[in-house]
Amino acid sequence: MTVDRSTTALVVDSTADLPEELLDDPNLTMVPLTVLFGEEAYLDWVELRPEQFYERLTASSVLPTSSQPPPGVWGELYRRLREQYRWVYSVHLSSEFSGTCETARAAAAEIDGVTVVDSRLATGGIALLVDRMMARIDRGVSKREFDSYIEYFHAHKTFLFVPTTLEYLQRGGRIGRASYLVGTLLNIRPVLMIEDGVADVFRKTRGVSQALQTMRNGLLERTSPGSDVYANLSHGVNLPLMERLHDLLLEITDRRIHLRPPSIVGSVIGLYCGPGALGLGFIEE
Helix, strand or coil: CEECCCCEEEEEEHHHCCCHHHHCCCCEEEECCEEEECCEEEEECCCECHHHHHHHHHHCCCCCEEECCCHHHHHHHHHHHHCCCCEEEEEECCCCCCCHHHHHHHHHCCCCCEEEEECCCCHHHHHHHHHHHHHHHHHCEEHHHHHHHHHHHHHHCEEEEECCCCHHHHHCCCCHHHHHHCCCCCCEEEEEEEECCEEEEEEEEECHHHHHHHHHHHHHHCCCCCCEEEEEEEECCCHHHHHHHHHHHHCCCCCEEEECCCEECCHHHHHHHCCCCEEEEEEEC
């Protein structure tokens, strides 16, 4: 059978930070994680929007935390979707960052037809994967082709991001292989990447302009002239910075750049990258 809208549903957790056109897609279900400010609990994207979150984050003296959905949520959702669809693909935040993926995988092990995908990414990187999966569901492809594309995406995607500070990654314990940058000169603006599911250093730059140029150059280094490149931008409520990178990408003429709808970095990932962060995900197809 063909993977298409009649046979296949997608599930994501809220760390995918999907743009509205994906979030509203009838073949997709988003399950929110929970953000906790002390004893106050909010469902990510449902009860706490990014703008509200960053305002509270900058005013809070205590770093908020997050928790994943209860295990039973996944099994109940998968069974309900399997009543309507032949296949369910459940795409999640890197298992290096959260136990959400493993919890979903344990629930899926008891239900035929459910595939759990460890994105090895976060925020806009997941959104880009979901966008490319949905494009194939829209046009209809064989299940073998669909599964092969997911593997291709894992092997060929790039996700770069620039936090305004390393403080939140360090305090949240998600700084990964970029830990050696902590305490370096204040004017260093590192461009980080998510590689093998963890944060790593792509380049060390000085100043915002050089960081943006480095992200653009990263796309050129990792794609081929004349190719089709699908890309998306994500930002921690920092539209002016995102627009600067958007304009730089539009200047590229020797590749066909297909910019997908941008993502706003939500509360759970915002815990770690902090306000104002900027991300660029891309893949050559």
